[in-house]
Amino acid sequence: MCGRFVSTAPADEIAKYFGAEPPTEATLEPSHNVAPTSDVYAVLTAEGVRRIEALHWGLVPFWAKSPTAGAKMINARAETLADKNAYRNAYKKKRCIIPADGFYEWAKVPGEKTKQPMYLHRPDGELLAFAGLWERWRNPDNPDDELHSCTIITGSPNETVATIHDRMPIMLPPSTWDVWLDPGVQDLATVGKLLVPAPASLIAMHPVSTEVNNVRNKGARLTEQSPPIVDLAPIGLGGFGPPETATLL
Numbered sequence: 001m002c003g004r005f006v007s008t009a010p011a012d013e014i015a016k017y018f019g020a021e022p023p024t025e026a027t028l029e030p031s032h033n034v035a036p037t038s039d040v041y042a043v044l045t046a047e048g049v050r051r052i053e054a055l056h057w058g059l060v061p062f063w064a065k066s067p068t069a070g071a072k073m074i075n076a077r078a079e080t081l082a083d084k085n086a087y088r089n090a091y092k093k094k095r096c097i098i099p100a101d102g103f104y105e106w107a108k109v110p111g112e113k114t115k116q117p118m119y120l121h122r123p124d125g126e127l128l129a130f131a132g133l134w135e136r137w138r139n140p141d142n143p144d145d146e147l148h149s150c151t152i153i154t155g156s157p158n159e160t161v162a163t164i165h166d167r168m169p170i171m172l173p174p175s176t177w178d179v180w181l182d183p184g185v186q187d188l189a190t191v192g193k194l195l196v197p198a199p200a201s202l203i204a205m206h207p208v209s210t211e212v213n214n215v216r217n218k219g220a221r222l223t224e225q226s227p228p229i230v231d232l233a234p235i236g237l238g239g240f241g242p243p244e245t246a247t248l249l
Contacts, residue, residue, distance in 0.1 A: 001075045002152045002169040005103035006032050014099050018043045021051040032222045035215040036074040042150050044096040045181045059151035060137040061086045070149050078155040078195040082188050090133035093183045098130040107164035117212045119223045120205040131170040159200040171198040
């Protein structure tokens with residue numbers, strides 16, 4: 001799954017990177033610890049325009065009675081998007097990309113109750129492009145009360161991520177963005193072929209402090225390499241270099 005990630009790039013930089021229009025409303029504060037139900041930037045196409053929009057993280061289906069339904073829908077499994085009623089409509093017509101500097105995952109450590117948090121990112125520092133879905137929800141009691149929300153799609157892990165978890169966010173290369181973001185492409189077999197694990201070489205990772213476990217902590221120190229809880233070599237995670245040259249597994 002993907003339950004925490006880092007988003008520090010300004011909206012105008014994200015817009016330039018993805019060839020999109022920047023948001024017209026207030027921009028979001030940078031965060032090194034984005035948690036579910038926060039507002040996050042997403043790249044989407046609406047009314048023929050590719051743009052950046054701030055969405056509620058936790059997809060609220062258009063038919064939901066309350067926006068609280070989104071708290072359980074921060075991730076959507078790639079294998080069942082076409083079957084789940086909560087995602088079927090968005091998968092066909094409302095696909096998006098959620099930009100991230102990187103994300104966190106927690107590795108189980110034999111003999112320890114506390115899991116080891118790891119920071120995963122691109123070795124070149126470029127943005128990750130998480131595949132996502134978005135939806136528009138209107139309050140049945142007040143049609144003017146509208147909420148735009150999103151979910152991050154997860155799939156099987158690549159060789160790097162598989163050492164710590166059995167799922168990972170789907171990451172889309174630039175060659176797929178036009179198709180993925182085009183609401184006119186509604187052939188699910190076509191878009192489904194894009195939902196594959198990113199190459200292992202795209203991801204570097206290193207252990208970070210358990211400070212990240214607390215969602216109130218947001219600072220840049222959270223992504224800095226930190227001494228692990230215990231020696232990680234026995235589980236195949238030893239030998240990390242400095243953060244800027246994190247070992248590629």
